Amino acid sequence: MADDLRTRIDDLRTRLRETETRLKRLAITRRTVAGFADRLPASPLEPPEHPYYPRIPTAFNEATGPLRAKDVCQALGHELLPKNVEGTRAKLKRLVTLGILTEADTSCFTQQQ
Numbered sequence: 001m002a003d004d005l006r007t008r009i010d011d012l013r014t015r016l017r018e019t020e021t022r023l024k025r026l027a028i029t030r031r032t033v034a035g036f037a038d039r040l041p042a043s044p045l046e047p048p049e050h051p052y053y054p055r056i057p058t059a060f061n062e063a064t065g066p067l068r069a070k071d072v073c074q075a076l077g078h079e080l081l082p083k084n085v086e087g088t089r090a091k092l093k094r095l096v097t098l099g100i101l102t103e104a105d106t107s108c109f110t111q112q113q
Contacts, residue, residue: 002071052076055076069109095109
């Protein structure tokens with residue numbers, strides 16, 4: 001039983017050394033990333049240059065509640081074809097990642113307050 005416990009202790013010591021090494025490496029990585037983050041420009045994210053992006057917030061300004069991609073397509077005067085709806089949904093999701101819109105519910109978008 002004593003030999004078994006010694007073996008387990010040695011195994012735990014090895015695992016502890018490996019974990020401490022990983023923690024040191026993570027700390028170095030964190031400092032490195034933080035150093036790079038300080039160098040990034042603090043400019044606000046702008047929507048991509050595409051003729052439909054400036055028109056999308058107008059559709060939300062005229063709406064009284066959340067809009068779906070299909071609603072935005074109608075507001076922009078697009079045909080309700082699947083490719084148009086999916087393209088609009090992709091644009092709306094991009095605006096969500098830029099912080100211009102929020103996704104209130106699954107596929108329901110609203111303007112950022």
